[in-house]
Amino acid sequence: xxxxxxxxxxxxKSYDGVTQVVKALDFSVLRGEFVTLLGPxxxxxxxxxxMLAGFEDPSSGAIMFDGRLLNHVPAHQRGIGVVFQNYALFxxxxxxxxxxxxxxxxxxxxxxxxxxxxxxLDMVKLGALADRRPSQxxxxxxxxxxLARALVFRPKLVLMDEPLGALDKQLREHMQxxxxxxxETLGVTVVYxxxxxxxxxxxxxxIAVFHNGRIQQLASxxxxxxxxxxxxxxxxxxxxxxxxxxxxxMADGVxxxxxxxxxxxxxxxxxxxxxxxxxxxxxxxxxxxxxPDAGGENRFEARIEELIYYGDHTRLRLALGGGxxxxxxxxxxxxxxxxxxxxxxxxxxxxxxxxxxxxEEA
Amino acid sequence: xxxxxASRRNVMAAALIAPLFLLVAxxxxxPLATTLYRAIEDSDFSLALPKTSRSLQQWDGVALxxxxxxxxxxxxxxxxxxxxxxxxxxxxxxxxxTGLRTLLLxxxxxxxxxxxxxxxxxxxxxxxxxDPALWRLFKRATGPFTSLFLLRSLDLKPTDQGVAKAAAxxxxxxxxxxxxxxxxxxxxxLCALLAYPVAYTLSILPQGWANVGMMLxxxxxxxxxxxxxxxxxxxxxxxxxxxxxxxAMTLVDQPLTMIFTRFAVxxxxxxxxxxxxxxxxxxxxxxxxxxxxxxxxxxxxxxWKRFLxxxxxxxxxxxxxxxxxxxxxSVGFYITPAxxxxxxxxxxxxxxxxxxxxxxNWGMAAALATxxxAMTGVLVVVARLVVPxxxxxxxxx
Ligand SMILES: Nc1ncnc2c1ncn2[C@@H]1O[C@H](COP(=O)(O)OP(=O)(O)OP(=O)(O)O)[C@@H](O)[C@H]1O
Ligand SMILES: [Mg+2]
Numbered sequence: 001x002x003x004x005x006x007x008x009x010x011x012x013k014s015y016d017g018v019t020q021v022v023k024a025l026d027f028s029v030l031r032g033e034f035v036t037l038l039g040p041x042x043x044x045x046x047x048x049x050x051m052l053a054g055f056e057d058p059s060s061g062a063i064m065f066d067g068r069l070l071n072h073v074p075a076h077q078r079g080i081g082v083v084f085q086n087y088a089l090f091x092x093x094x095x096x097x098x099x100x101x102x103x104x105x106x107x108x109x110x111x112x113x114x115x116x117x118x119x120x121l122d123m124v125k126l127g128a129l130a131d132r133r134p135s136q137x138x139x140x141x142x143x144x145x146x147l148a149r150a151l152v153f154r155p156k157l158v159l160m161d162e163p164l165g166a167l168d169k170q171l172r173e174h175m176q177x178x179x180x181x182x183x184e185t186l187g188v189t190v191v192y193x194x195x196x197x198x199x200x201x202x203x204x205x206x207i208a209v210f211h212n213g214r215i216q217q218l219a220s221x222x223x224x225x226x227x228x229x230x231x232x233x234x235x236x237x238x239x240x241x242x243x244x245x246x247x248x249x250m251a252d253g254v255x256x257x258x259x260x261x262x263x264x265x266x267x268x269x270x271x272x273x274x275x276x277x278x279x280x281x282x283x284x285x286x287x288x289x290x291x292p293d294a295g296g297e298n299r300f301e302a303r304i305e306e307l308i309y310y311g312d313h314t315r316l317r318l319a320l321g322g323g324x325x326x327x328x329x330x331x332x333x334x335x336x337x338x339x340x341x342x343x344x345x346x347x348x349x350x351x352x353x354x355x356x357x358x359x360e361e362a
Numbered sequence: 363x364x365x366x367x368a369s370r371r372n373v374m375a376a377a378l379i380a381p382l383f384l385l386v387a388x389x390x391x392x393p394l395a396t397t398l399y400r401a402i403e404d405s406d407f408s409l410a411l412p413k414t415s416r417s418l419q420q421w422d423g424v425a426l427x428x429x430x431x432x433x434x435x436x437x438x439x440x441x442x443x444x445x446x447x448x449x450x451x452x453x454x455x456x457x458x459x460t461g462l463r464t465l466l467l468x469x470x471x472x473x474x475x476x477x478x479x480x481x482x483x484x485x486x487x488x489x490x491x492x493d494p495a496l497w498r499l500f501k502r503a504t505g506p507f508t509s510l511f512l513l514r515s516l517d518l519k520p521t522d523q524g525v526a527k528a529a530a531x532x533x534x535x536x537x538x539x540x541x542x543x544x545x546x547x548x549x550x551x552l553c554a555l556l557a558y559p560v561a562y563t564l565s566i567l568p569q570g571w572a573n574v575g576m577m578l579x580x581x582x583x584x585x586x587x588x589x590x591x592x593x594x595x596x597x598x599x600x601x602x603x604x605x606x607x608x609x610a611m612t613l614v615d616q617p618l619t620m621i622f623t624r625f626a627v628x629x630x631x632x633x634x635x636x637x638x639x640x641x642x643x644x645x646x647x648x649x650x651x652x653x654x655x656x657x658x659x660x661x662x663x664x665x666w667k668r669f670l671x672x673x674x675x676x677x678x679x680x681x682x683x684x685x686x687x688x689x690x691x692s693v694g695f696y697i698t699p700a701x702x703x704x705x706x707x708x709x710x711x712x713x714x715x716x717x718x719x720x721x722x723n724w725g726m727a728a729a730l731a732t733x734x735x736a737m738t739g740v741l742v743v744v745a746r747l748v749v750p751x752x753x754x755x756x757x758x759x
Contacts, residue, residue: 055656075659076668082660088653092675101671105662153662 004028004064005157005189006052011061013047022047023213025061029191031156034183035218036192038200039210040236045193048210049159052191054078066156076105081150081158081188085165087142089134095121095145096130102153120152123182140171147179151186161193176203197237201225209233229271231357234282241288243281243321247356250275255356257281261322265298266351272358279356285315287353288328296348302326303344318347400728404508406454407500410447411438415504418497427497432480439466440473455503457723458510458519460529465490498522511729535713535730539737542709545624545699546692549631553688554681556632557639561680564640565647576644583637591698594630595621598702626702634698635691639684646680682749686742693738710734 006029013022022044029035037045050056051063054075063070070078089098099117108116121127124144134142143163150158163179164172180203183190194200200207201221208218209232217229228234235242245257248264255269257279265281273279289296302318305325313329316339320326328347330339339345408415417431442448448470456463468488476483484491502508502520509520517533518525527533564575582590596602598620605617620626654676658668696711710730717727 053656053660055659074664075656076662076664078660079662080660082657084653084657086651086653088651088657090654090657090672090676101658101663102661105667149661 003031005031005033005066006191007062007064008048009062009064011048011051011058011063013044013051013056014059020059021213022051022058025215027208027215027218029189032187032189034180034190034192034203034205036194036200036204036207037210038194038197038207038236040195043210044213045195045210046161049161049191049193052157053080053082053159079153079155079157081153081155083146083150083158083160083163085162087134087146089142089145089149091134094131094133095126095137098134098145099130099149099152102149106153116152120148123151124148124178139166140175143167143175144178147182151182151188155188157189157191159191159193162195163192164194164199172199179203201237209236211236227270228282228355228357230360231280231282232360234280234355234357235360239285239327241281241283241285241326243283243323243326244359245279245281245356247273247275247277247279254351255279257356259321263300263321265321265354267354267356268352270355270357273356278359280359281354282357283349283354285327285329287349288326289348290316290328290330290345292346294346294348296350296353298351298354299346299348301344302328302347304339304341307339307341318345320347397728397731400724401511401732402507402509402729403725404454404503404505404510406450407503408505410442410451411435414438414500418501418504421497421501423498423501424494426481426492426494429479429481431497432484433478436469436473436476436480436484439470443470443473453721453723455500457726458499458503495522508725511725512733514726515729515733538708538710538713539733541707542693542711542734543737543741545627545631545707545709546689546695548628549635549692550685550689552628552632553636553639554685557636557643557684558677558681560636561640561643561647564644579637579640582633587634587697590634591630591701594626594633595702598626598629621702622704622707624703624707627699627707630698630702631692631695635688638687638691639681642683642687643677643680646677646683650676686745690738690742693734 008025008027011022011025012020014020021042025048037048039045047056051058052065052070054070054073058071065078065080089095090101093101096117099120100113103113103116117130118127121130124147126141126144126148129137129141129145134145137145143166146163150160160179164175167175176199179190192200192203201224204221206218206220207224209216209224211232217224217233219227219229224233224237228237231242234240243259243265245259245265247269248256248258250256250269253268255267255273255275257265257267259265259281267279267281270279300320302320304316305319306317308315308317313331316328316330317324318326318328411434413434414431417434418427421427421431439448442451448466452463452466455466465488469484469491472487476487481491490496502510513519513525514528514532515535517528517536519528519532560575560579564572564579567575597604599605600617600619600621602621604620605614608614609617650673654672655668658672663671693709694711695709696715699707699709700712711734714727714730714734717723717730
């Protein structure tokens, strides 16, 4: 469980020889792990996956798979299962024939082939549909067939490029769990691409956050959420208040940050920031406390700009620290009764909840 | 109220499509219907010899017709000769049985001298007039419809007893149909085989080069068939550039005979029809998502298996569409075989042209055209049933 099955070593990729869409990738994926590549559109996720599958060649660097240099191995000899976003089921074959195809290529005997196709279809709960054509299936069913086809030849690694992108929300959530269960049952290594952070957080062992062709952070969902490595990760994952400032001093793991309006905030320095550095403070709305005796060393008076009712909580947009879109959540537990627009209320937060991160690169 | 509104809408809609409908009806359905009608219509005899026709229609056909029929026949022949209207009927009857022209001409010329009783004087003129079978042939020619042309197009002929094989020298049409379909099939297969790699190459070239390649395909396509065929005529001649080159290279010591052969017909027809095979294939190949081939690779299929198992079946609708087009066009080809082929390479169309322009036998021309259309239709339906990928609807994602 601890040895790396995939290792990227200084991999770069450029389609046109000018712009690098993937820059110096260095990371590894452990055997049996579920790793998600998460990032905004155009950040290089699909490109990374295509290089792994063998549909694109890296411009430089090495990709190791199971201790073997993969760079010049043709795609059909890699033994890596791929689930495509549009499923790419062969329209002229039945579901059963689609699943039997990789087994035929491996030279599996007919009887065993049929047994394995049936088992794979049962696994995705489509046992009765073996004789249908893909065009006679619903989107969700096609998705399951694609999943079964990528798994039926028992690859050590399965790549999935936004496999649930075409499904509606409910089905997507259901399939997330199902894929997760299949991963746990089979113990296969999965590299999964999505730009849906919720999907990444629920499914992954680790998440690689991509931005501009680089991995910004590769860590467990909890760590990504709680301790984002930089301002991009902080803003991309979940909701964050952002305040720009400069570190005045650092002592005992606490940074004192001066904001634009001159006020000083105590914050926890993120990786790679030091005294005098320009930083972006990241603070989750649910960590902002409201009320005069809420505790927390950073205390501010903030004017309410807007109230938005959400049922279980009310979202407040506040003017604070020189900006006007500082967000806090007001729940029933908060002492403050019915605040109104224009009220000035006391807010506070703890230094440990507030991260001082390197700002986003331009 | 609302139903009246709806019916007004329907009238409006009908009025809007009426011009289109009329255009289709006039330019397509009407000629088609006329052709079908011409193939079975038979009015030459009854127009030229109306009274004779009536008598013959009443005659029981067993013994000789009554004297009255003979009298009308002689009188009407005399009249036709004066009006110079005997040509059509001579053609019509001589087509059904060679030799009747001579017999009728003799009777026409003698018609002034013949006296009553006409039956006896005609038999005296030529004993054939005493043969009831001849008169039964005339009775069949009184129309209004005949199976003669359709049967003759199939190398058969109508007789008193029903249908029989046509005389050996008239039995040329079945081999002609066979040859037409053979040439068309060979041309179709050659076009498909040549178009496939060309379309594939065009589909994977970078856009700029693909445009250049497409121009190379399309420029000949825009050139008149006549011009292209003439070009082949020049190229393939005994003194043409190919023979000159072969001689210069001393590969042959006397010029090859290429012009006026089946080979020349194939080469020129394939050249003329190739774009029709390339264009639909190109569009299918261009529209095929690379994901299918990638999926096949990820599932362990090497290049040639990807081609055979995935690419070929998925591009079959393009092959089918192109082949269908080429086949349909080949079947009707006329100019190209006429210019570069020999006498044994002519297709049905050249006989249709012959019957329309030279022998002015509209019935035969229409019958050949009708049968060609029907046979092509049957072949296409059969092909749709037995050739995989032909029912293009089956292979769509
Ligand atoms: N075949 C190609 N040729 C040229 N440029 C390409 C090609 N494929 C991708 N790119 C470029 O590479 C960059 C990264 O693309 P990639 O498909 O890897 O992004 P992604 O992270 O998968 O985005 P998305 O979430 O939109 O799928 C983009 O700027 C894209 O325009
Ligand atoms: Mg992508």
